[in-house]
Amino acid sequence: MFIENAPLQARNTFAITANSRFLAEVTTEAELVSLLQTVTAKNLPLLVLGGGSNIVLSQDYEGLVICPKFKGIRCLHESNDSVVIEAAAGENWHDFVQYCLANGWYGLENLSLIPGTVGAAPMQNIGAYGVEIKDCFHGLRAIVRQTGAIREFSLADCQFGYRDSVFKQALKDQYIISYVRFQLSKIPTIKLQYGDIAAELTQQQIVSPTPIDVARAVITIRQRKLPDPAKIGNAGSFFKNPVIPQAQFVALKTAYPHMVAYPQADNVKLAAGWLIEQTGWKGQTLGHAGVYEKQALVLVNRGGAKGHDILHLAHTIQRDVLAKFGVALEIEANII
């Protein structure tokens, strides 16, 4: 059941070499429950790995890596204008989004081409191009790590925020998500407020876009800006876009009139990529790690990077952004 001394390089999109003392792939929820009951008795530390697209392995893992591989997508409820769809944790996120689109179930199109699995998506409330999964979320089922008991979570229970959920906060490391449900619409609502999409559709001379057009535009933009993890190791945005008080923003904007920012209800969100670019780090390399040439928010493996190479670069960037702008960048990826 367990693989011993399992190599993890092919299981993390940064392609960092590290081993896990044990690894188990589970293909059903029941198998996962019985595995957890065995493991609890052994008192092993646990790491759940979906697509491995949001982690930095800083060392070998002295515990058990669990890879939920169970599959399945089904419609739980259908009305004239909406559906509730359940997908298993091991489904590939992008394939799931495209499957929904092909069936005329809309709402997730702006989230096309995000790497990773369905089960990992709620952990950090994945988001892109003006949509987050909380916008279409219906509920999820998760397993208590300690006991193997099954618990349902509603939208409110998940406490979603910007790249955040209860699973990263109060309930961190306590549950493994097994199934996620989405409420999707049969009637398209096109969301183009995120500048790049509208511009891309205009360039393609599409005047009345369908959700499939929007998905294609998002895919084109992502392929243009973000490195393909199959070719260049990376974990997407490495830092969160920082949110600062209005007064601090006014002072910064006076000093840096071109600063890119998005006003929120009470605060202002800054484009971390812009801040990093201003420090001169875009396209640079430190050790085996680098800052992607086309998007400064993405750190990349230049070949043979270990976790400490990535973290050394990340900390250097944090130091330089803080020194120049007085703004602290928070690492978005999970450091293991």
Ligand code: EPU
């Ligand atoms: N910018 C620069 N230089 C750069 C990068 C960005 O000046 O090198 C400025 C540009 O003005 C650009 C703006 O920052 O217009 C925003 O950049 P972009 O549209 O690429 O988005 P982002 O804020 O850097 C966020 C998400 C991405 C998501 C995009 C699109 C976070 C941490 N990241 O990036 O998510 O795809 O918006 O919605 O919120 C991810 O989480 O892995 C991820 C890729």
